[in-house]
Amino acid sequence: MxxxxxxxxxxxxxxxxxxxxxxxxxxxxxxxxxxxxxxxxxxxxxxxxxxLPGLFDPHTHIGNERSYDEEAETETRAALLGGVTTIGIFLRSLDESYMLHLPAFRRAMDERSYVDSVFHPQIFTAEQISEIPIYAKEFGIRSFKFYMSGMPGIVRSVSDDMLLDGFRAVAALGPDAVVAVHCETGALVDQARNRLKERKPEGTLADWAEAHPPEAEALAITTALYLAKMAGAHLYVVHLSSAEGLEVVRAARRDGARFTVETTTPYLGLNSHDENQFLIKMVPPVRAPHHHDALWEGLAEGNINTVGTDNTSRCLATKMPDAGLHGARPGLPVLGTHLPALLHYGRVRGVPLEVLIDRATRAPAMTYGIYPQKGTIAVxxxxxxxxxxxxxxxxxxxxxxxxxxxxxxxxxxxxxxxxxxxxxxxxxxxxxxxxxVGKANGRYLMRTAKDAMPSLPWLHTA
Ligand SMILES: [Zn+2]
CATH class of the missing domain: 2.30.40.10 (Urease, subunit C, domain 1)
Known part of the structure; x- marks a missing residue:
């Protein structure tokens, strides 16, 4: 029975x-x-x-707008209603040790969340790098995030020397550990954003893409690949957004590089001519249709391995779409539309259902060490x-x-x-x-060290 x-x-x-x-x-x-x-x-x-297996969205942000505790409940409720049953959360502590925050973050996920979760702390300081082994040991964390390009008022850029130190510290945890990297070259983005402000004090969503030129993404992926290789770390490129970025990914794979690439359902479902305009302002930007087409190609051919959301919930009052090109803020509430958008636009693009589901379940679960507990339907x-x-x-x-x-x-x-x-x-x-119709029963997932890199199909085909 x-x-x-x-x-x-x-x-x-x-x-x-x-x-x-x-x-x-x-x-x-x-x-x-x-x-x-x-x-x-x-x-x-x-x-x-x-x-379907419940989706694992490996890329979410919780607590950027309201308290961590509140969003741990409201945003995971949206996730669950939308078919997402596990999330990866990019934790943010700009200056302080995560040891001050991890117990409360974890408690929120055990007591309030509708979905299961893993943590990826975002690394900004030398102290945090030095504590990576402690985060791993005491909280079962096997993945960390680095920003090559910060966002004004939100996060700082991390310099190349700190990236290398951080990658080495993560690689030292073992072959299953992952460095997730926001790949944009900060200096190129800062320059482009300032020039756009001068040239176009006002504009459309399509103009916003000029503040984050595709070459900044392509160059940063090249740098991150090089540093990850030096450190022996498994690089995970978060939210690939451009055709130029994809070209670098393809070339690196041809050269035998072993790494993993993610895109998101907003990048797959929306483009910069969309009528919702600044409601979809994002970093990196939702781009023009030819980038959009390239991302679908990359997904179908297997060079894009996983699909997440980059969910950062906001309300209209803080999104401020009426503040226009430079005033509207990035951040999209998209957990609840993740599965509906993936299957709707995937069908329109003719991508097999099984491929779409793999990218949103098994592939990220394998990458982050929670497969086959998550990411499949199996005894x-x-x-x-x-x-x-x-x-x-x-x-x-x-x-x-x-x-x-x-x-x-x-x-x-x-x-x-x-x-x-x-x-x-x-x-x-x-x-x-x-x-x-039921009670929230999510829990935080401690991950244990494994003595081998996960057997990810895209890491072994070179
Ligand atoms: Zn993100």
Whole structure:
């Protein structure tokens, strides 16, 4: 007798494909996949529906606008309603040791969050670099983030010498540890932003891309690859945004470089001519359509390995779209639209469903050391599952997404084929038909050191 059973659905299993089978789960774990399973206390009929592994969004920011505790609840609620059941959180402490903050961050995820989580502290100081082994040992952290280009008023750039020290400290943790890097060359971005201010005090969203030229991304990826190679670190390029950046990625792969590349659903779903204009102002920018086309190519061909959101929730009052080109602030609430946007635009682009799901589940879970507990549907895996109605079409409305925000960069768009009708987290039905019906049961995931680099397909094909 299972606690819960899903019958008559089509499972999408990364690396395996589509499979008509039932799933039985007990005590939060998948116990069986097959036909004619024994009875269950609760049975969900998923006829005509897709059953996916809960998404793992490896790239989110929590607590940038309201308190960490508050956003740990509201933004993970949006995530869960949207089919995301695990998130990676880029923690921010600009000057202080993370030892002062990690206990509270962790408590928030254990006590308030609807989803499971891993942490990637953002490294800014020599003290933080020196404490990387302590963060790893005491909090099970295996990944760290570095900004090559800061954002005025938000974060500072990290210089190349500190990058190298940091990469070495992370690499010393073991072959599974990851350096996640915001790849833009700070000096080029600062110059471009200042020149844009002089040339165009006002403008459109399309003009914003000039403040973050693609060559700044391409050059920074080149630098990061070189430093990561020197340090022996596994480089993870966050939020690839440009065709030029992708060209560097392709060339490096041809040369045998071993690294991982992410893009985001806003970059895949939106372009800079969008009618929502400064609601989608972001760093790096959502760019012109040819970049957008390149990112889809990179995703389909396997040079872009993972898809996250870069969710940084804001409300209209702090997003300030009316403040225009230079005054509107970056940051997008996009956890709730991650899966609907990925499947809608992926279908439009003709990318196979199995590939889309892999990039948002198994690939990031493998990269960050939580596979196969997360990122697949398998006997023994956590019972985090999303049932999607492939025919359901809905117009995006911020108030239905479940987060704190009063806007969405996708608002007004009609998305089809990716809306969850049920989200199961740890074997319990927590959301149904766009509403929360269960209690938050997320927890923080300690990660343990592994003695080998994960066997990521894209690291071994060179
Ligand atoms: Zn980010």
């Amino acid at each position: 299972y606690d819960l059973k899903i019958v008559n659905g089509t499972l999408v299993i990364p690396g395996t494909g589509l499979l008509r089978a039932d799933v039985g789960m007990t005590a939060g774990i998948v116990r069986a996949i097959g036909e004619d399973l024994p009875g269950a206390h609760e049975t969900i009929d998923a006829a005509g529906k897709l059953v 023994g895996s956590d019972a985090d599952l999303v049932i999607v109605d492939p025919n359901l079409e809905k117009v995006v409305r911020a108030e239905e997404l479940g987060g704190m925000s009063d806007f969405s960069p996708f608002q007004g768009k009609s998305l089809r084929g990716g809306w969850p009708v049920v989200t199961i987290k740890a074997g319990q039905v927590i959301a149904r038909d766009g509403r929360i």
